[in-house]
Amino acid sequence: MPTRHGHYCKICQTYKANEKFSGKGHAAHICKACSSAIKQQRKENRHENLIKDILFSIKKSKSLDEVKKSVVAFLGFADKNKKYIPQMCEQLARIITDAAKPFFESQSGEKKKAVFFPPEITPLLMISSCAPLNGGADTIIEGLNRFLARCDEFSEPALDIVTEEEMSAVLDSAQNKFRILDIVGMLTPLKIFTLHKSHRVFNCECGMAGPHSGDSTIFVYHPGNVSTYDRVFIFAHELGHALHQALTFDIKRIPDGFDAFNDALNLKDLTLKDKQEMFADAAAFAVLNCDELKAHIP
Numbered sequence: 286m287p288t289r290h291g292h293y294c295k296i297c298q299t300y301k302a303n304e305k306f307s308g309k310g311h312a313a314h315i316c317k318a319c320s321s322a323i324k325q326q327r328k329e330n331r332h333e334n335l336i337k338d339i340l341f342s343i344k345k346s347k348s349l350d351e352v353k354k355s356v357v358a359f360l361g362f363a364d365k366n367k368k369y370i371p372q373m374c375e376q377l378a379r380i381i382t383d384a385a386k387p388f389f390e391s392q393s394g395e396k397k398k399a400v401f402f403p404p405e406i407t408p409l410l411m412i413s414s415c416a417p418l419n420g421g422a423d424t425i426i427e428g429l430n431r432f433l434a435r436c437d438e439f440s441e442p443a444l445d446i447v448t449e450e451e452m453s454a455v456l457d458s459a460q461n462k463f464r465i466l467d468i469v470g471m472l473t474p475l476k477i478f479t480l481h482k483s484h485r486v487f488n489c490e491c492g493m494a495g496p497h498s499g500d501s502t503i504f505v506y507h508p509g510n511v512s513t514y515d516r517v518f519i520f521a522h523e524l525g526h527a528l529h530q531a532l533t534f535d536i537k538r539i540p541d542g543f544d545a546f547n548d549a550l551n552l553k554d555l556t557l558k559d560k561q562e563m564f565a566d567a568a569a570f571a572v573l574n575c576d577e578l579k580a581h582i583p
């Protein structure tokens with residue numbers, strides 16, 4: 286409906302000069318401003334749907350490969366659409382928290398000191414052990430890349446693994462003899478991730494959530510062939526690292542008593558790494574040296 290004043294836009298419901306309309310806009314009675322706002326809105330909707338799809342695929346992933354693929358899609362989208370990063374990270378953090386929550390709740394209602402995660406959920410939860418999802422966008426993106434790098438470590442076929450029963454026996458002994466789980470699980474329960482495969486020689490490692498944090502995760506892999514004794518010992522050794530972390534809040538600090546002990550043995554020129562490994566070994570020997578475990582583990 287052209288008038289002397291221009292042309293009517295049915296969206297913003299005003300008369301505007303003819304030059305505010307494109308050729309097509311004239312026919313459709315939509316001004317240039319409204320038309321570009323509509324296009325923008327459609328783009329936003331498309332992005333929102335893409336984000337939903339990406340996050341849903343992460344949530345539904347059961348294997349490390351699946352999670353990896355979804356995280357690659359996440360990073361690809363985030364890289365092109367930076368403004369969505371905070372929102373995406375927040376939703377990802379919620380997905381991970383929700384997935385982990387049932388495992389932290391014990392039936393009896395008491396607080397758990399250690400939590401076992403099965404292989405189906407481990408890949409998803411590994412994201413949070415690599416990326417601090419409550420950090421800034423840059424730190425999270427960096428962490429997700431760290432996660433992808435970790436995924437590449439898992440390439441070999443699955444072999445023998447320390448069983449949950451064996452690990453529970455070690456944890457029971459550690460708790461009953463030295464109350465180690467009280468110390469390790471003081472802030473957050475010790476998290477134990479089981480994974481299907483890795484090229485690593487050892488079947489375990491202990492991950493710490495950085496200095497000044499009492500948060501530890503023990504990763505348990507299907508490794509190459511190792512004897513039963515080794516599998517269990519290595520798990521106990523990683524528990525020793527977790528204890529070290531919980532005692533010092535920083536794995537780079539050696540507990541005072543332990544240094545005195547090394548001096549007493551006249552051990553000189555030990556590197557930090559030597560001391561860390563010796564501490565973990567000493568803890569493992571102490572924990573494993575008990576009759577209950579001998580009955581449990583041949």
Ligand SMILES: [Zn+2]
Pocket residue numbers: 294295296297298299315316317318319320
């Ligand atoms: Zn308009």
Ligand SMILES: [Zn+2]
Pocket residue numbers: 522526561562565
């Ligand atoms: Zn070690």
